[in-house]
Structures are given as structure tokens and as C-alpha cells.
Amino acid sequence: xxxTANLPAVLGLGSAALVLLAAVAGPAEAxxxxxxxxxxxxxxxxxGRSDATxxxxxxxPKKNVVWSTPIHGKGWSSPVVxxxxxxxxxxxxxxxxxxxxxxxxxxxxxxxxxxxxDNPDPRFCHPTNSYASCTPAVEEGRVYVHFGSYGTACLDAxxxxxxxxxxDFKCDDFRGPASSPILSGNLLxxxxxxxxxxxVAALNKNTGETVWKQDRTIDYGTxxxxxxxxxxxxxxxxxxxxQELISPAAVETIAYAPETGKELWxxxxxxLEANDPQLYGHGMLxxxxxxxxxxxxxxxxxxxxxxxxxxxxxxxxxxVPKRASQILLDDLLFMVSDGxxxxxxxxxxxxxxxxxxxPGEYWASPLYADGKIFFFSKEGKVPVVAASREFQLLSTNxxxxxxxxxxxVTENSLxxxxxxxxxxxxxxxx
Numbered sequence: 001x002x003x004t005a006n007l008p009a010v011l012g013l014g015s016a017a018l019v020l021l022a023a024v025a026g027p028a029e030a031x032x033x034x035x036x037x038x039x040x041x042x043x044x045x046x047x048g049r050s051d052a053t054x055x056x057x058x059x060x061p062k063k064n065v066v067w068s069t070p071i072h073g074k075g076w077s078s079p080v081v082x083x084x085x086x087x088x089x090x091x092x093x094x095x096x097x098x099x100x101x102x103x104x105x106x107x108x109x110x111x112x113x114x115x116x117x118d119n120p121d122p123r124f125c126h127p128t129n130s131y132a133s134c135t136p137a138v139e140e141g142r143v144y145v146h147f148g149s150y151g152t153a154c155l156d157a158x159x160x161x162x163x164x165x166x167x168d169f170k171c172d173d174f175r176g177p178a179s180s181p182i183l184s185g186n187l188l189x190x191x192x193x194x195x196x197x198x199x200v201a202a203l204n205k206n207t208g209e210t211v212w213k214q215d216r217t218i219d220y221g222t223x224x225x226x227x228x229x230x231x232x233x234x235x236x237x238x239x240x241x242x243q244e245l246i247s248p249a250a251v252e253t254i255a256y257a258p259e260t261g262k263e264l265w266x267x268x269x270x271x272l273e274a275n276d277p278q279l280y281g282h283g284m285l286x287x288x289x290x291x292x293x294x295x296x297x298x299x300x301x302x303x304x305x306x307x308x309x310x311x312x313x314x315x316x317x318x319x320v321p322k323r324a325s326q327i328l329l330d331d332l333l334f335m336v337s338d339g340x341x342x343x344x345x346x347x348x349x350x351x352x353x354x355x356x357x358x359p360g361e362y363w364a365s366p367l368y369a370d371g372k373i374f375f376f377s378k379e380g381k382v383p384v385v386a387a388s389r390e391f392q393l394l395s396t397n398x399x400x401x402x403x404x405x406x407x408x409v410t411e412n413s414l415x416x417x418x419x420x421x422x423x424x425x426x427x428x429x430x
Contacts, residue, residue, distance in 0.1 A: 038081040038408040038415075041135035041180040046235050046277045048327055048367050050409040055370040056427045057384045057394045059414075066413065066424040067108030071101060075132030076404040077180075079415045079422060081105065082138040085157060086415060086422070088405075089145055095122035095131035095176075100145045100155060103422055105410070112160040117151045117167070125176035135180040135233075135406075137188065144188055144205065148177025152190065154208060164208035172196045178231035184258065187211060189234050193249050195225025200234070200247050200254075202261060212261035218252050227251075235277040237285070239301040246278045246285060246301070253278065253287050255301060267299050268308040279328040282348050284313055286326060286333060293317035296326075296335075298350060314350035319343050325365040325406075327373060329387055336362045336375050344389070354391040358383045365406040369414070376403035380418070399423075 042048040056064045075090035086103040096119050102112035125131055134146040138157070146152045149172070153165040171194035179191040188203045198216035203209065220228050232248030236258060245258040255264040269289055279286040284298040294315040303311055319341040327334040332353065333345040340360055344353040360377030367374045368387055372394060375383045380399035386392040401418035408415040414425040 036410060037083070037138075038079070038410050039139060040080060040137040040182050041078055041233050042277060042325060042365060042406060043408070046182065046233070047279055048325060048365055048406070049329065050367070050369040052369045052409050052412055054412045054427050054430060055372065055409070055414060056425065057372060058397060059382075059425045060397050061399055061423075064425055064427060066426050066430075068421050068423045069103055069108040069110065070420060071417070071422050072113075073099065073132065074130045074419075076130045076178075077132050078135040078406040079103075079408045079417055080136050080138045080143075081408055081410045081415065082140065082143075082157065085111065085138075085143075086408075087136050087138055087143050087145075087157075088417060088422070089116075089132040089134065089136060089147070091119075091131040091147075093130075095119055095125055095150075098132065098147045098150060100136065100143065100153075100160065102143075102157075102160065105413075105424070108422070108424060114155065114160040116145055116153050116155070116162070117147065117165075119147075119150050122150070123172065124174070129176035129178060130404075131176060133176060133178040137181050137183045139183060142205075144181055144183065146177075146179075146181045146190065148173050148179070149192065149194070150177065152181070152188075152203070152208070154205065166203070166208050169201065170197055171199075172225075173231075174226060174229055180233040182234055182236065184236050187258065189236075189245060189247075189258070191230070191232055191234055191247055191249075193228070193230035193232070195229050198228055198230075198249060200245075200256060200261065202258070214256060214261040214263070216249055216254070217263075218249060218254075218266075220251055233277040235280070237278075237280045237301065239280075239283075242302070244301055246280075248278065248287065248289075253285075265301070265303050265305060265307050265311075267297070267312065268306070269294065269297060277325060279326055279333075281328045282331075284347075286328065286347075288320050288326060288335070289322065291317075291320075291322060295320040296350075298347075316345070316350050318352070319355065321362065323363040327366055327368045327387075329368055332387075332389065334366065334368075334373050334387070336366060338362060340377070342375065342383075342385070342391075344391070353389055356391050356393075359396070360402075364403040367407045367409060367414070369409050374407065374414070376407060376416070378402040378404065382416075 073090035171192040360379040364376040382397040405417035
């Protein structure tokens with residue numbers, strides 16, 4: 001293990017940081033969406049929901065825009081928010097330099113443009129991906145940026161000084177990195193699912209040291225490494241009083257004990273390249289990967305060993321997204337396929353409630369706020385529909401640049417990253 005750390009900064013912890021040196025604590029099943037900080041991919045609970053109000057349904061490059069800021073380079077990481085800071089990552093298209101960018105929430109001014117890593121010999125990255133697709137995680141005073149095996153670093157949020165970094169994790173992701181880190185208690189969790197190596201790691205967030213590293217023990221049924229890679233972000237849940245780290249991979253999703261890395265249970269999914277963090281509600285995990293007749297399953301967590309034959313409640317393969325995550329809202333599950341087929345399902349049974357085609361292709365994950373579901377297409381269309389059992393299209397907004405990054409929301413503002421800009425959207429007067 002190689003950890004490069006700014007030890008005085010790491011050890012000079014204030015009272016707020018000491019409070020965070022607690023045991024791992026994941027979100028409860030009934031966790032409520034948050035209005036304030038948007039601390040990781042798809043928000044504090046990883047479910048893409050907010051209880052923010054007064055979010056406009058109609059907006060565009062010149063309507064209900066508080067500010068827009070150009071973001072250099074190419075990066076599909078989502079914005080994350082803590083207080084008055086918005087963080088994201090970016091890189092030139094050739095991947096030779098890896099940056100963290102911080103924007104002021106009130107003004108849109110770039111506060112930090114931090115070169116985190118020089119990367120003189122990057123591997124191939126597919127044109128549809130970027131070298132900066134992993135969304136950061138942020139907390140009071142710190143931001144954690146991750147570029148797959150190219151490097152992980154903890155930055156001081158005020159100065160952008162590097163507190164520690166790791167560049168020794170090996171993984172050939174083959175088409176570029178995309179799995180995002182998540183934080184809980186004193187740990188930072190990372191998925192590495194490449195064509196050569198597949199494992200999960202937990203780091204001490206204060207020092208960058210490895211707390212545990214667990215190799216995948218999956219029978220992929222092939223020696224083809226391309227069928228072993230995945231881009232999923234882990235999720236933490238509490239099921240029947242037990243903390244579980246849910247980690248999607250190709251072919252299987254595995255639950256680990258977050259404090260030790262011990263495997264708890266696994267479920268087989270006959271699809272490849274799992275991409276989405278898992279949603280949890282009604283005592284079920286919703287696991288999607290987007291191809292095949294059972295590409296979306298609802299499985300009851302808990303138990304031990306292989307639970308494929310004992311704990312799957314329902315499954316479907318109709319219009320399941322490969323890339324965009326779902327929205328679980330009360331008894332309804334909303335999603336949009338890559339090709340633009342939006343669906344609403346009964347969360348408890350998987351039965352179809354409604355299905356409609358939307359314009360464009362969809363890789364960014366949808367967002368729920370203020371009674372509305374927002375969808376973001378690669379072509380720049382943003383259909384907004386009512387979050388209800390009846391399909392109701394409220395508006396279709398248009399941007400000149402399309403969306404690959406998923407959105408964020410804080411207070412009464414949407415934060416939208418197009419291919420070249422970051423927008424703050426809010427109703428007039430906010």
C-alpha cells in the first residue's frame with residue numbers, strides 16, 4: 001500500500017471532524033430525501049430525491065437561470081454540494097491531467113481549479129465515457145475525488161490542498177472509470193471492477209489507509225475480461241437491524257459487512273456491467289442492469305450465501321435502463337430506458353402503471369423534487385413529468401448542450417451539468 005498524506009493537515013482535526021470518527025452508520029430504510037447538502041452521487045441517500053420546494057418546471061439556458069459557468073475539459077461526474085461549494089471533476093479529452101473544480105453556489109464563480117493528478121500515460125477511454133466520470137463525495141471541510149485506478153485523493157475544501165492520495169490500486173477498467181465513492185462514518189468505499197481485477201476497498205477517510213480489501217469471488221462463466229467489468233456505485237442500507245454494503249458487479253450483486261468486508265450474501269443477475277446504485281424500500285432492494293428478461297429485480301436483503309433462489313420477489317426486463325438509475329417514491333418506481341421509454345411501476349409487485357416515450361437518449365439519472373420527475377437527455381431535452389400514477393407531461397425544456405452527468409439539487413435550486421457548463425436553475429426571485 002502507498003499512501004501519500006499531508007500529515008499535519010490529516011492529524012489537525014477539528015471538533016466537527018472528530019464527531020465524524022464514528023462507527024459505520026448507513027441510512028435507514030425510511031430515510032427522507034434531503035433539502036440541503038448533496039454530498040455524493042444522487043444525494044445523501046443515493047436515491048436521487050429531494051424535499052426541496054418551489055423548483056420550476058420550465059427553464060432553459062435563458063429562463064430561470066441564476067447563473068451558468070463554463071467548465072473546462074470533459075467530465076461526466078455529477079456536481080456535489082456542501083454549504084456554498086459545488087464540486088465536480090474534469091479532465092482534458094486525452095486524460096493526461098485530472099482536475100477537481102469548485103464553484104461558488106451563490107455567484108457561479110470558480111473558486112478552485114485544482115490539478116489533482118498528472119496522468120502522462122492514460123489507457124484507452126471509450127469516446128462515450130470520460131476520464132472524470134466518477135462523482136466526488138464531500139463533507140464538512142473535505143472533498144474526496146476519485147479517478148478509478150488513476151488515483152483517489154482527499155482535498156481540503158477551503159484551500160484545495162491535497163491531504164492524502166492513493167495511486168496504487170490496480171484495475172484496468174478497459175473503457176474508462178465510472179464507479180463513484182461513498183462515505184459513511186470513518187470509511188470511504190470504492191468499487192474496482194475491471195477486465196483484469198475485481199474487488200471492493202474501504203479506506204480510512206482521514207489517512208487514506210486501507211481498512212479492508214475484498215476480492216470478488218464470482219464465477220463469471222467466462223475468461224473474457226470484458227464480461228467481468230462493471231461501473232456500479234455501492235450503497236449502504238440497514239436491513240433487519242444489520243448494516244449492509246450493497247456492491248453491484250457484473251453477473252452478481254454482493255452485500256458486505258461495511259466495517260470488515262466480510263461477505264454477507266449475494267444474488268445472481270443474468271446481465272453484465274451493473275451501473276446503478278441500489279434503491280431500498282418496502283423491505284426490497286431494486287437492482288437494475290438493463291439487458292435481458294430479468295434485468296431489473298427486487299430482492300429481499302439479509303440472509304447468507306447465494307439468495308438467488310430464495311429472496312427474489314419479482315423481476316422484469318421491459319424498458320430497463322442500462323445507465324440511468326431509478327427513482328423510488330412511496331409505492332411507485334420511475335425509470336427511463338437508454339432509448340427514452342419512461343415507465344412507472346408498482347414498487348411492491350413490478351406491475352406496469354404507465355409507460356411513455358420521451359424524446360432522445362438518456363444516460364443521466366432522473367431526479368425527483370417538488371412533486372416532479374426531471375429527465376435529462378443526451379441531446380439536451382429535459383422532460384418534466386408529474387410524480388404520479390397518471391402520466392402528465394408538465395414541460396419539455398431544451399438546452400443547446402446535452403447531459404451525460406446526473407443532476408444535483410440543494411435548497412430551491414437545480415444544479416445541472418451539461419457537456420460544457422454548470423447551470424444553477426431556480427424560480428425567479430429565489
